[in-house]
Amino acid sequence: MTTSRARRGRPPASTREALEEVAFELLLRDGYEATTLQAIMTAGGVGRSTLFRYFGSKAGIVWGEFDRAVERLRSALDDADDVPVMAAVRAAVVRSTHLSRAAAPDTWLDRFRVLDQDAALVAEAAAHWRVWAETVSRYAAERTGLDADAPTPAAIGGAVQAAYVAVLRRWAETDGAETDGVAAAADAVDIDELDAALRPITDAFQTVLDGAARG
Numbered sequence: 001m002t003t004s005r006a007r008r009g010r011p012p013a014s015t016r017e018a019l020e021e022v023a024f025e026l027l028l029r030d031g032y033e034a035t036t037l038q039a040i041m042t043a044g045g046v047g048r049s050t051l052f053r054y055f056g057s058k059a060g061i062v063w064g065e066f067d068r069a070v071e072r073l074r075s076a077l078d079d080a081d082d083v084p085v086m087a088a089v090r091a092a093v094v095r096s097t098h099l100s101r102a103a104a105p106d107t108w109l110d111r112f113r114v115l116d117q118d119a120a121l122v123a124e125a126a127a128h129w130r131v132w133a134e135t136v137s138r139y140a141a142e143r144t145g146l147d148a149d150a151p152t153p154a155a156i157g158g159a160v161q162a163a164y165v166a167v168l169r170r171w172a173e174t175d176g177a178e179t180d181g182v183a184a185a186a187d188a189v190d191i192d193e194l195d196a197a198l199r200p201i202t203d204a205f206q207t208v209l210d211g212a213a214r215g
Helices: 016-030 037-044 048-054 058-078 085-103 108-117 119-144 151-174 191-214
Strands: none
Touching: 016 037, 016 048, 016 058, 016 108, 037 048, 037 058, 058 085, 058 108, 058 119, 085 108, 085 119, 085 151, 085 191, 108 119, 108 151, 119 151, 119 191, 151 191
8 A cells, every 4th residue: 555545636535445545544654643634635535524424533533443343352252152261262353353354454454553653642552452452351251250350361351462463563564565575465464374373372371261260
């Protein structure tokens, strides 16, 4: 994805997804604080009413889909099969990621890049990721009968979230990069890689949970 697509004469962004793509091109290029709503409207060829109908605010562009991703994770955990706790967690993270990617295939890695790299969003991003981790912690607590703030569920949520972010960073760095002068595939996402990366974490915590149950 290149910022040249936001040039003058570009056809109006007639869908939410198209306008979101334009917005993230500008956010990546200019940063969150420097990117104005007017710049997004101009680059997308839309009026104020259209932008506010889709997003409500500049913050809504950045955080709307993230919040929906957390809801997908929560829903996937609620619908998890009757399998060991940590296997259910791993499957839910993988499934919700697949759904989030399908919902915004052209912008979801750009969204992560903005959240991960823009200094103006660091504190807010940490707060949103905390909600993501607490979603996993609460599920683990409910399945084990522990308090969600107890050390083990809290550690599960934090560790799974950290591993997940590490995979997203790898994808974001690989996507569009060049190796020996050859551009990488346009889509660096490998859902099987995500499952494999999470497995050591989830297996280790399953061992902890099983030991606690026996004790």
